[in-house]
Amino acid sequence: MSHSPSQPGENQVCVIIGASHAAAQLATSLRQQGWSGSIRMIGDEGGLPYQRPPLSKAFLCGEKGADSLIIRPSAFYEKHQIEFIPGRVTAIDRAAKTLTLADGSEQHYDKLALCTGTRVIRLPIKGASLAGVHYLRTLADVEGIRRELPDTRRVVIIGGGYIGLETAASLRKQGIDVVVLEMAERVLQRVTAPQVSAFYQRMHSEAGVIIETSTMVAAFDGEQRVERVLCADGRSYAADMVIVGIGVRPNSELAEAAGLEIDNGIVVDEYCQTQDPDIVAAGDCANQWDPGSAQRRRLESVPNAVEQAKTAAATLCGEKIPQISLPWFWSDQYDLKLQMAGLNQGYDQVVIRGTADSGSSFAAFYFQQGQLIAADCVNRAPEFMLAKKLLGQKQTFDLTQLADEAIPVKQLMAELTASA
Amino acid sequence: MGRMTFIEHDGTRHEVEIEADKSLMQHAADNMVPGIDADCGGECACGTCHVIVDHQWFAKTGAINGNEKQMLEMTPEGAPTSRLACQIEVTDALDGLVVHLPEFQM
Ligand SMILES: Cc1cc2nc3c(=O)[nH]c(=O)nc-3n(C[C@H](O)[C@H](O)[C@H](O)COP(=O)(O)OP(=O)(O)OC[C@H]3O[C@@H](n4cnc5c(N)ncnc54)[C@H](O)[C@@H]3O)c2cc1C
Ligand code: FES
Numbered sequence: 001m002s003h004s005p006s007q008p009g010e011n012q013v014c015v016i017i018g019a020s021h022a023a024a025q026l027a028t029s030l031r032q033q034g035w036s037g038s039i040r041m042i043g044d045e046g047g048l049p050y051q052r053p054p055l056s057k058a059f060l061c062g063e064k065g066a067d068s069l070i071i072r073p074s075a076f077y078e079k080h081q082i083e084f085i086p087g088r089v090t091a092i093d094r095a096a097k098t099l100t101l102a103d104g105s106e107q108h109y110d111k112l113a114l115c116t117g118t119r120v121i122r123l124p125i126k127g128a129s130l131a132g133v134h135y136l137r138t139l140a141d142v143e144g145i146r147r148e149l150p151d152t153r154r155v156v157i158i159g160g161g162y163i164g165l166e167t168a169a170s171l172r173k174q175g176i177d178v179v180v181l182e183m184a185e186r187v188l189q190r191v192t193a194p195q196v197s198a199f200y201q202r203m204h205s206e207a208g209v210i211i212e213t214s215t216m217v218a219a220f221d222g223e224q225r226v227e228r229v230l231c232a233d234g235r236s237y238a239a240d241m242v243i244v245g246i247g248v249r250p251n252s253e254l255a256e257a258a259g260l261e262i263d264n265g266i267v268v269d270e271y272c273q274t275q276d277p278d279i280v281a282a283g284d285c286a287n288q289w290d291p292g293s294a295q296r297r298r299l300e301s302v303p304n305a306v307e308q309a310k311t312a313a314a315t316l317c318g319e320k321i322p323q324i325s326l327p328w329f330w331s332d333q334y335d336l337k338l339q340m341a342g343l344n345q346g347y348d349q350v351v352i353r354g355t356a357d358s359g360s361s362f363a364a365f366y367f368q369q370g371q372l373i374a375a376d377c378v379n380r381a382p383e384f385m386l387a388k389k390l391l392g393q394k395q396t397f398d399l400t401q402l403a404d405e406a407i408p409v410k411q412l413m414a415e416l417t418a419s420a
Numbered sequence: 421m422g423r424m425t426f427i428e429h430d431g432t433r434h435e436v437e438i439e440a441d442k443s444l445m446q447h448a449a450d451n452m453v454p455g456i457d458a459d460c461g462g463e464c465a466c467g468t469c470h471v472i473v474d475h476q477w478f479a480k481t482g483a484i485n486g487n488e489k490q491m492l493e494m495t496p497e498g499a500p501t502s503r504l505a506c507q508i509e510v511t512d513a514l515d516g517l518v519v520h521l522p523e524f525q526m
Contacts, residue, residue: 031452032454053460053461054463068441072449072450075450076450302460302461303459303460303466328459328466330460330463330465330466332463332465337465337487339465381467381490381491381494382490382491382493384491385467385494385495385526386494388526389526410493410494413494
């Protein structure tokens with residue numbers, strides 16, 4: 001009889017901490033890779049993993065119900081023997097290979113996956129605990145917002161990042177008066193070129209949203225409930241509701257307390273492995289080594305969480321698969337679909353195809369020393385597909401071609417990819 | 421209960437049972453059909469849920485919106501009956517549906 005190779009995970013337990021995008025994919029990929037042991041997913045949001053992106057989009061607009069957010073139904077997890085344990089992990093004992101949960105119970109693990117994600121940064125200002133002051137990260141957060149919407153006429157949003165702007169669009173569409181207060185000189189400053197920021201500021205003001213940049217919020221004012229937002233320069237804005245979206249922090253304290261290396265998230269190698277050979281990390285909480293750019297990067301996006309989860313699952317099954325996927329992201333506001341590919345940090349030139357100053361469709365291509373590094377495409381799906389293709393092949397080419405709308409994207413695709 | 425068939429590029433067939441109120445992409449995901457990445461979770465933003473519908477079924481898969489059309493036009497393995505699986509709402513009318521998967525998703 002021939003010897004059958006042992007299956008990965010035989011008689012072992014893999015525990016996943018967190019139950020969101022990264023965790024859902026990691027559990028699924030473990031089974032696809034043939035992991036035959038137990039899989040336990042521990043999450044502190046009460047239920048199974050759900051899609052977070054619609055929270056500020058279709059779900060906030062009331063176009064989607066909570067049921068439709070679920071990533072996979074419970075029958076899927078049952079069928080593939082993926083156990084979900086509601087609860088919060090409070091400690092990891094790496095020597096004993098046990099976890100302690102908030103209710104005092106313990107869980108043994110042979111392999112551990114950290115998919116703890118991020119949490120919102122809170123505004124530590126006066127009035128922050130008044131009723132009507134909201135954050136937007138979880139289903140429970142948005143259910144809280146939606147419950148109050150029928151009595152809400154005016155909302156002040158703190159922070160002009162993607163989540164703040166998507167929230168502004170979703171509320172404006174429902175006829176609510178919206179003011180966005182942004183500390184920086186322009187919205188989306190951290191993530192896009194000035195042309196793209198200006199475009200979004202224009203689209204929002206055309207929709208009737210007031211955007212105030214270079215504005216510092218000093219306090220929230222009201223009796224029981226928030227009534228006004230006070231700014232450092234003395235201005236104030238009336239509000240029935242405030243939604244704060246000023247960024248997130250990685251949930252890395254658990255790993256840190258267990259002695260794992262932390263630096264803007266949980267430090268992992270290109271295979272999503274921590275310094276502990278039995279522990280991987282994936283998703284928003286992981287700061288991953290990128291051999292291509294020879295630096296670490298921590299991304300906050302669903303595609304990144306999914307790709308890292310696949311890599312981490314392979315690592316746990318004893319297979320080291322390098323990750324080659326391209327970072328990308330999307331954002332929906334009004335009828336504008338923004339699709340971004342690549343990372344634009346360090347760009348020295350922006351080429352615009354179409355026009356950002358009028359209309360509602362253009363693409364911005366970012367270059368560094370003549371090399372395409374990223375693209376932001378607004379209602380330009382073909383350009384997005386082109387960018388994904390070009391970014392994968394790392395080469396320099398004639399920039400003027402990209403800006404020339406007389407050349408159809410299909411032709412650019414044929415010419416620019418053929419010369420590779 | 422109706423059934424649908426996904427055929428991978430190498431010919432491997434996957435039969436799945438129709439469940440109400442779910443997109444074709446979600447059917448693939450819930451049945452672990454490989455070859456449909458669905459990076460965006462069905463938001464018509466990634467183009468990685470490309471399927472090629474059997475000719476006779478194409479008309480029954482519903483209308484294609486502008487964004488889907490534009491993405492499909494740029495897909496290297498695109499065909500006249502290409503669709504994004506997340507944009508196909510599955511009903512009992514699709515009992516017997518056959519779709520083919522491309523070799524690569526974009
Ligand atoms: C409103 C909104 C809109 C977004 N839109 C987009 C978009 O359009 N496109 C996009 O790509 N991305 C978007 N994102 C980002 C995307 O949702 C995240 O990148 C993604 O959720 C990361 O998944 P994750 O599994 O790594 O972490 P998370 O989703 O943060 O999940 C981590 C989970 O672990 C739990 N957890 C943490 N610690 C413990 C513990 N000790 N014990 C038990 N459980 C624990 C947390 O409660 C949480 O449920 C959006 C995010 C938000 C909030
Ligand atoms: S799942 Fe992303 S386009 Fe269909």
